[in-house]
Amino acid sequence: MQVPLFTPERMIRSLRRDLLEAIEGVLDRGQFILGSEVRFLEQELALRIGVPAAIGVASGTDALLIALLALGIQPGDEVVTTPFTFAATATTVVRAGARPVFADIAPDTFNLDPARMTEALSPRTRAVIPVHLYGHPCDMEPILACSARNGGYGPGVTGEPVEQSLFIIEDAAQALGAQYQGKPAGAIGDAGCFSFFPTKPLGAFGDGGLVVTRHPSLEPRFRSLRAHGQSGRKYYHDEPGLNSRLDEMQAALLRVRLRRIDEWEAERREAAALYGEVIGDLSGRAGVEIVLPMERPGCRHVYHQYTVRVPARDAVQEALSQRGIGTAVYYPWPLHLQECFRNLGYRPGNFPEAERACREVLSLPMFPGITAGELTCVSEALVEAAAVGKKKGK
Numbered sequence: 520m521q522v523p524l525f526t527p528e529r530m531i532r533s534l535r536r537d538l539l540e541a542i543e544g545v546l547d548r549g550q551f552i553l554g555s556e557v558r559f560l561e562q563e564l565a566l567r568i569g570v571p572a573a574i575g576v577a578s579g580t581d582a583l584l585i586a587l588l589a590l591g592i593q594p595g596d597e598v599v600t601t602p603f604t605f606a607a608t609a610t611t612v613v614r615a616g617a618r619p620v621f622a623d624i625a626p627d628t629f630n631l632d633p634a635r636m637t638e639a640l641s642p643r644t645r646a647v648i649p650v651h652l653y654g655h656p657c658d659m660e661p662i663l664a665c666s667a668r669n670g671g672y673g674p675g676v677t678g679e680p681v682e683q684s685l686f687i688i689e690d691a692a693q694a695l696g697a698q699y700q701g702k703p704a705g706a707i708g709d710a711g712c713f714s715f716f717p718t719k720p721l722g723a724f725g726d727g728g729l730v731v732t733r734h735p736s737l738e739p740r741f742r743s744l745r746a747h748g749q750s751g752r753k754y755y756h757d758e759p760g761l762n763s764r765l766d767e768m769q770a771a772l773l774r775v776r777l778r779r780i781d782e783w784e785a786e787r788r789e790a791a792a793l794y795g796e797v798i799g800d801l802s803g804r805a806g807v808e809i810v811l812p813m814e815r816p817g818c819r820h821v822y823h824q825y826t827v828r829v830p831a832r833d834a835v836q837e838a839l840s841q842r843g844i845g846t847a848v849y850y851p852w853p854l855h856l857q858e859c860f861r862n863l864g865y866r867p868g869n870f871p872e873a874e875r876a877c878r879e880v881l882s883l884p885m886f887p888g889i890t891a892g893e894l895t896c897v898s899e900a901l902v903e904a905a906a907v908g909k910k911k912g913k
């Protein structure tokens with residue numbers, strides 16, 4: 520049985536009529552930039568995430584950049600984040616003119632370790648970007664406490680960011696629907712950033728993103744930054760902004776997908792439970808060590824990815840590929856060792872947990888409509904491949 524890592528095919532099949540109808544609606548209205556579909560989607564997502572403001576933008580990457588700019592992050596500032604994430608989490612810090620400072624991850628969730636984060640703070644630190652990797656929320660409480668001790672978000676009256684504040688920007692690109700102590704991911708920090716990249720929990724049919732905030736006073740700045748720095752009259756610019764709007768067409772299609780998002784999230788959680796049961800059982804009997812993803816108490820994992828740790832990972836991945844089973848390594852190389860951050864001066868060994876994760880992780884097939892038969896087949900193939908790897912290793 521062949522099982523792809525991801526396919527939108529079943530999702531599209533089940534929504535085809537509604538998707539085509541949404542496209543026709545946009546064509547008929549003839550408004551392609553910032554029309555009613557974007558506005559409705561922003562309202563629907565603000566409600567779902569539990570924030571007063573949600574702003575559609577061109578990508579998750581731009582959501583991060585706009586959040587950094589809106590919070591006043593600038594040259595000379597430092598921003599602490601994890602080295603075990605997609606590059607955009609930290610490249611946007613450089614784009615804002617600031618310096619990324621990395622801190623190691625907690626091995627059980629793969630997310631920024633608050634203790635390591637605290638050690639990485641300096642008088643120049645202006646923001647922290649926790650990432651809810653794979654759909655599991657980062658441990659936010661100690662990070663929030665740190666932010667509060669350092670001024671938190673500004674004085675509320677004018678809403679202007681305070682010079683000395685430590686802001687929290689959540690990279691929730693993989694975590695729409697995830698919860699930390701009952702709070703939705705993205706609504707916990709000062710800003711939350713989401714991606715509509717096609718494979719993400721709410722995927723578009725092209726690029727798209729969303730930036731949200733629990734501070735109503737920040738909304739105008741977000742809206743201005745995404746549209747050339749215009750806040751009032753057209754062609755009058757307050758600051759050099761971006762052209763980063765969510766397409767009207769994408770918004771219309773996203774609204775169709777949004778109607779089913781709870782169903783697909785439940786499906787992923789069920790799939791994860793089945794993977795856990797079958798892999799746990801088979802690997803126990805075969806005597807191979809496969810570390811399954813966990814859900815910490817008080818956390819709701821949405822399993823954007825189902826990621827295990829496995830010995831001889833590359834050989835296991837190759838064996839699965841031979842059998843027609845798609846897998847992926849998110850991510851094979853940590854950010855602190857990437858060429859694009861070489862000037863930061865990090866070395867191998869700086870963040871041992873992130874480096875070990877890069878060698879051990881493997882994400883298994885997960886997509887809307889994946890069947891129990893497929894999940895079982897993948898589990899069996901995984902344990903067999905890992906058992907072969909173990910024999911060879913001896």
Ligand SMILES: *Cc1c(COP(=O)(O)O)cnc(C)c1O
Pocket residue numbers: 578579580581604605607608650690692693713714715716726727728
């Ligand atoms: C996908 C992703 C991004 C970037 O989102 P795009 O929409 O692809 O620009 C940023 N951070 C993380 C953790 C992501 O997974």
